[in-house]
Amino acid sequence: MTDLNETGDGTGWQSDKFIANLAKRKRSENRFRRLGLCAILLALTLLAILLFSIFSKGYSAFIQTYVTLDITFSESVLDKDGHRDPAKLRSANYSKLVQNALREKFPDVKERQNLRTLFGLVSKESTSTLREMVMNDPGLVGKTVPVELLASDDVDMVNKGYIERDLPEIDRRVKNNELDWLDVLESEGAIAFHFNSAFFTNGDSREPEKAGIAGAMVGSFYTLLIVIAISFPIGVMSAIYLEEFAPRNKFNDLIEVNINNLAAVPSIVFGLLGLAIFLNIAHLPRSAPVVGGLTLALMTLPTIIIAARAALRAVPDSIRQAALGLGASNQQAAFHHVLPLAMPGILTGTIIGLSQALGETAPLLMIGMVAFIADIPGGAFDPATVMPVQIFLWADSPERAFVEKTSGAIMVLLGFLILMNALAIFLRKKFERRW
Template identity: 75%
Template structure:
């Protein structure tokens, strides 16, 4: 009987029908593997194209073109009375000094139109540069010194290769005469590129060469500060209550369902909620970090609650029972034993939630943080913007020089997001416990 059964099984395993079915299943498995690999390679290729596009356009935002001129700090223009008063020095006509320096460098340039084009080679930031030099070192008055002055955005774009010299003059922002002046300066070593420190120290500006990301970075810092100060304690306390103290009934089940649903609500809905509550009802200052932080706190709360509950739930029940068996109250067991052990997971979820909030734009547009803010905010109630909104504003600007500013700001934002996610991974790996 056993021999007959084994013979039958052997016949079945060696049958042509079985071999054909096995070959078909193996082909399907290989086909699925190839499709999966193709999907991964396609995603990586698209990601590479995106990053290449951003980096190829944005790396030049971190360098800036300067023109070095011999500047005569004429006492007759700066301080004719010789008082050296800071008020007098601050109000001097430094534009005339720059214009005289350019006239001396190009004495053959005449005519109002040509002189206006010559003066436009430099940014109006050059006036501030000379003013700061005189205020810091009044002894330069009466001297002639070489000074590196910020070039205009057109000169900067030409130096970086974004303006095609081979185009017809009518289709080129830099005209032929300006090209001759720029080539002359470059041939004499008076045009050079430097690290654009102003990109990280200046606020926004209508002039591309003067625009910086400092205001948006400080605004993002204040906004995230408000967000974590509100969302973290409320989210953790809610998670502890729901996991450790809340009775299992329909009301609490409804709360849990709503928390999970809120995590999937579009972010712009939270912007509408912030507009209705914090601006129209509470009358908080528009376009201020305190309003942005409160709005993002509402959006981040569900993420923190869900992550905190998962971390608390991962703590073995034996720890709770051991603490209670030693005489601890339920509150002591939760706060002295369960919470410290679950804190790495809670911090990981919190950092990921904050990273999501850092990249949000839609809710902040709804509460007015899209306004042009030139000054760096000094507090949570000052008008401010954040990095994603600043990127949105620059991307909408028509000047070619703002394209590199947009890509450069995206690179800075990506760097912040990578650092925050790397910190979350580090905390999880360092403090993770396996039960």
């Protein structure tokens, strides 16, 4: 046996050349390790910058400015006859009540242009608030009570610091007289911040202070409901057939290749497919969750099939052989023994596919779900939008207040995605089997 320590060509394991090569390999390995750590740190830094940018701009969307005014529910404005007819009370001029309250608060304001600016301190939503108060309690007519009313988006932006007071007046949306009025209201304690519950209960609106994500959330719910109702059973059944029953031939190999290729197709191609089939041929309603769900189900199917096949393949053959040895049929072995053991992995892949569908925008733009929808949908066939499309619409709006709405909606969407991925991890950890 040759002793490497005694070789004459200087290549023994104690030779200078061997030691130098070993040191060189170790230095190369350390450099690779440091590069890997630097790459991870860079990725985490960029992720932190992204999240900080979103959260720093979006947290203020969850609070809203309110202005307290002494509202006189004048009988001459609301109910001249004194009959308290609900129809007349509902159609009364409630904006006049707000204007009268602001006139009383600032009696020195006389010019028409200044009055119009003064009335703009309060959102147009205030009329709905007053109407609801009177309809719930007609006894308010003739009384004067302090009411907290939603401030306009410009007032809200000033109070949140997004409009700088130090800028020249010509460079500000809010002029000096408006700032003076706000200072008076603030000195009297008439301006306050409250949790913006309307952000989660209102639909979309042209007025930033009134806009909410309830319509988009409901639309996303109906869309995902359609996606899971179609893609999960079809995807799992396809995976079981291909993995457990399909013969190995060229036709099935072609199907497998096409499934793998479809998983890499750009999502907008599925949008074109949905436009051609579900709208132009099937004539389903445009901008409806049912069309969006069908389109996203086509996009999600390859992901679910691939994940389900991997989960089925991970089940040991001994399980199948034991079932068959005890007299079970191939179908019984697949559905009674293999499928339950593979279900945690299948559910994990399904949730990941649904998370992908929840964040998609391009396919839905192609089928018309980019329309402005103010009402909250009542079903899968009603016009609706979804969270990513709502974010897209708000990001394209010129008003400064929609910037925080966009970031706030992104935070909500990220929260849903994190919850869905956390559920996938929980299911995998709880039900996984180690062989």
